[in-house]
Amino acid sequence: MASQIDFWFSIGSTYSYLSVMRVEDVARKHSVPVRWRPFDVVAIMTEMENFPFHTKPIKLRYMWRDVERRAASYGLPWSAIPPYPIRHMSLVNRIALLGAKEGWCARYTRAAYRRWFNNGQDPTVDPSLSEVLREIGQNPEVIVPRAASAEIKAELASETNAARALGIFGSPTFTVGSEIFWGDDRFEDAIQWYRQSDQKSAV
């Protein structure tokens, strides 16, 4: 059986706002362990030539309306369409990866999304970039250079390879072993899958 649900995401993905803000509460309610796994979804989408919104204003408009409605259904804050796209996705996802190694990934990612979606500020550029790190008790003068290191770049590429090998092509994606569930609206299906496989292995 899978020992947890893996939550694959890239900061910069719009629908991931919904998951980032609710994953831990829902997982706790269902007593399901979730592992946060930042990766570089843009690399995979680019190589697949998968551009769902760029040059597609009608889909883009629908996407924001859908995110707004679903945020409301979860009781998540929504004020206005945030700046999009954000500028330095790779940098913040490397910071999130560093956080995953050190135990502050979820807190950082939620703070970055709150800044982006609730305050309407791009969390990948200063002063927001530094303020978000300070907000969670991290020192930007230490963290940003570390996130820019060759080691962390290689680790994000390695996680992106692992995502690609599973067949992941979008953010957010939930995986239970090799079973993949794409989209915030499939999180509950992933939970059900995890619990069923858990029961089977217990028999």
Next chain:
Amino acid sequence: MASQIDFWFSIGSTYSYLSVMRVEDVARKHSVPVRWRPFDVVAIMTEMENFPFHTKPIKLRYMWRDVERRAASYGLPWSAIPPYPIRHMSLVNRIALLGAKEGWCARYTRAAYRRWFNNGQDPTVDPSLSEVLREIGQNPEVIVPRAASAEIKAELASETNAARALGIFGSPTFTVGSEIFWGDDRFEDAIQWYRQSDQKSAV
């Protein structure tokens, strides 16, 4: 208030299998009227250059797995990945439109999807094309020429214009007035939206 939920679909859409087979049962359970509106989704997707699966084998493979899992969750039959794409989408959608004018659209569309998904046969080519019509008590020698008429072609184009004007870009889509819900997995959201707007107008 909206007087019904409009169910926009094109036979040939894969996810629409799920909606075609369950829409009437779910709508009856919730006492919500649903109007079936066939349109030409390919025309809209082509003009938007929106090709989610063509040249994207990884997304295509995920899509089939997702449809299979969701079919199972609804208790719908699933045997194997059906032939894809089907050949003459325009023809069968014009037949469905004729059926919408005459009261047999839902029966025809379900029969076409059963033939396609459950028997693994393209319902747009003979003998399946004719057999599906006979199965629902229609004469293919009458219906097919009528569906090929300039009048029905113009009506399908007109319905497609109405879909485009609403901002529809995929099948299935549910609309409640001007509010649009894309995807089988948003049908329940559309029902909730309809019922809320119904309550508001009753106050």
